[in-house]
Amino acid sequence: MPSPGIAAKSTPKPAVTEPQPRVWDIFVRVFHWSLVLAVAIAAASGLMLESRILLLHISAGLAAAALVAARIVWGFTGTTHARFADFVPSGAAIRAHLAGGTRHLGHNPLGALMVLALFALVLGLAVSGLLVLGGIDKSGPFAPFVSFGAGSVVLGLHEVLAYGVLALVAMHLAGVVFESERSRENLTRSMLTGAKAKRPGDHESRPRPAHPLLAAAVIVALAAGAWAFNSAQAARPVPGLPVATLDAGYKSACSECHIAYNPSLLPADAWGAIMAGLKDHFGENAGLPAAEVEAITNWLVAHASETADTKPAYRIAARITQPPYSITGSRSWKRLHDDIPDAVFASRAVGSRSNCAACHADAETGRFSPFAIDLPKESLK
16 A cells, blocks of 8 residues: 555556457468568579579579569458558558558558569569570570670669669668567567457458469469460570581581680681681691681681670670680680689699580580589589
8 A cells, every 4th residue: 555645656557459360361471481581592692693503593583573473463362451452552641651640450551662662673673684594694585585785784774673672671671670669569470470469549451351262273374374485485596596516627626635615705807817827726736728727717707706695705705806815814704713713623524724514514505504504523622
């Protein structure tokens, strides 16, 4: 009992809450954390700039895009708070929220804008990434009609979108911390359990039933359409690829000392100069009969780098304009291989920097796909 004349201290009463409803269904929660993982892997592998992990980067990016596509379907067919109709905000709703308006059990107006922006950027990243893959690496569904030049331009856009996603993620994390503190609830935990406490004065949402079978049917149809499109594009010819079969005379003459390089790895003038100086070919006498020299020269010039629309043709061959016309001695080649230890080139499995076929399974074709790179295990010991 408090002493007479001394006012008893009042203890603030906790906010009255109703039983915690399941706000986030299992689809939304699995989507959320799966997208976190996919974006993290795509970002980490993309920032490493390693050709050998490009497949991991592409797989994570496509997984993120597939998750967003499925979530968009669920936004029209899912449970109440998963629906776009429940959280896509109006200008008035955004202003009211900024002024400290009613609490939302689902996404609040600012959170909704973040969700929509993230969806758009992830899908933009996937499309731009496939365009880059088609133009620069001549792979994927867009390879038949995207040039190297176009792919290079889109690469810049892809990088801007990637940093945009990272910025949104940072803003999202800051927003979660801020809203959790302001509303005195753990928003991260609610995305794990799906439950949030309902409070008096909360924004009222019109209940909507979920249609999981319809959602599944639409998602399967979208997946089938993507597979059909990819299959149809894979059957189309890809323009600008180097000549795939080497001239028999050229291959026989050159492979006696080193691999026969695809003619797309040097410009026409360089091939002409090399063939004219075979008697002093990088310190060796590689002279051939005049008729054979003429035939090989004509074939090399006809299929030189100017005829190819590939990364090696633009980033290596086009920059080799002065004697001694060494592919492996060019600055471009050195920059692309600067992360490879000297011991790898000196190993018995590789032998020298000029032995491209030791690590590039498609070296003879001149494509040098990032998916055909495999450093010999013996060279890494």
